[in-house]
Amino acid sequence: MELRNKYSIPKNTVITVTGTVGVGKSTMTNTLANTLGFRTSLEKVDTNPYLDKFYQDFKRWSFHLQIYFLAERFKEQKRMFEYGGGFIQDRSIYEDTGIFAQMHYEKGNMSEVDYQTYTSLFEAMIMTPYFPHPDLLIYLEGSIEDILERIQKRGRLMEQNTPVEYWIEMHKRYENWINSFNACPVLRINIKDYDLMNDGTSIEPIIEKISFFLKQTKELQK
Ligand SMILES: Nc1ncnc2c1ncn2[C@@H]1O[C@H](COP(=O)(O)OP(=O)(O)O)[C@@H](O)[C@H]1O
Numbered sequence: 001m002e003l004r005n006k007y008s009i010p011k012n013t014v015i016t017v018t019g020t021v022g023v024g025k026s027t028m029t030n031t032l033a034n035t036l037g038f039r040t041s042l043e044k045v046d047t048n049p050y051l052d053k054f055y056q057d058f059k060r061w062s063f064h065l066q067i068y069f070l071a072e073r074f075k076e077q078k079r080m081f082e083y084g085g086g087f088i089q090d091r092s093i094y095e096d097t098g099i100f101a102q103m104h105y106e107k108g109n110m111s112e113v114d115y116q117t118y119t120s121l122f123e124a125m126i127m128t129p130y131f132p133h134p135d136l137l138i139y140l141e142g143s144i145e146d147i148l149e150r151i152q153k154r155g156r157l158m159e160q161n162t163p164v165e166y167w168i169e170m171h172k173r174y175e176n177w178i179n180s181f182n183a184c185p186v187l188r189i190n191i192k193d194y195d196l197m198n199d200g201t202s203i204e205p206i207i208e209k210i211s212f213f214l215k216q217t218k219e220l221q222k
């Protein structure tokens with residue numbers, strides 16, 4: 001029996017997978033989508049024209065990169081909206097603003113005026129019908145040691161060559177961000193509690209939790 005039916009997960013559900021770089025979002029997104037028969041909304045890294053340059057010179061490329069990500073996320077939001085849901089999304093627009101843009105602004109890599117331009121564009125975008133909140137946000141958490149190991153193992157040179165302090169700061173910012181996030185229900189999952197690479201059955205308990213969360217939210221909305 002398909003797990004989506006077994007756990008009564010509505011066909012039009014939108015779930016967003018969040019967490020710091022390298023924590024395992026894409027792996028989780030693909031596994032959930034395959035198991036539930038949902039579409040994916042993935043971040044495309046290989047075709048991003050700014051990412052490599054950004055890692056070489058944050059100050060020069062921060063604003064360009066943020067605008068690029070905003071445009072990409074907006075197109076994806078529109079696509080999910082037009083399909084009427086049924087998506088697992090890899091990373092949220094909330095992280096672009098609440099983690100990356102803010103961090104680079106606060107570190108002086110983005111000027112005040114650029115940050116304001118970025119913020120007003122973001123606010124204008126979320127006021128369109130394409131931006132309903134996801135039904136559930138899954139937050140993947142793990143120790144900084146495990147995350148650094150995954151970044152190294154994955155082998156994207158631009159990330160491997162970035163000082164460890166950058167990833168440590170991002171890890172801390174993520175913890176603060178999720179502790180005050182309240183735009184939609186949050187399910188926290190520790191990466192030590194499952195192993196999608198070696199144990200195919202470890203997705204089912206996660207789907208069971210998702211189902212429980214979605215039902216609980218529905219009850220609260222009644
Ligand atoms: N459960 C897991 N156990 C071990 N390694 C994992 C697991 N999930 C992902 N990985 C590995 O960690 C790295 C980062 O995963 P990825 O899904 O690309 O993360 P993200 O999308 O959050 O950057 C990849 O090399 C991936 O193969």
Ligand SMILES: Nc1ncnc2c1ncn2[C@H]1C[C@H](O)[C@@H](COP(=O)(O)O)O1
Pocket residue numbers: 019020021022025026043045051065066069091095096097100101159
């Ligand atoms: N908004 C962003 N600003 C800067 N860098 C970003 C942003 N969104 C994603 N990134 C980077 C981080 C990683 O190097 C790649 C892909 O992210 P991942 O967490 O591996 O899916 O893009």
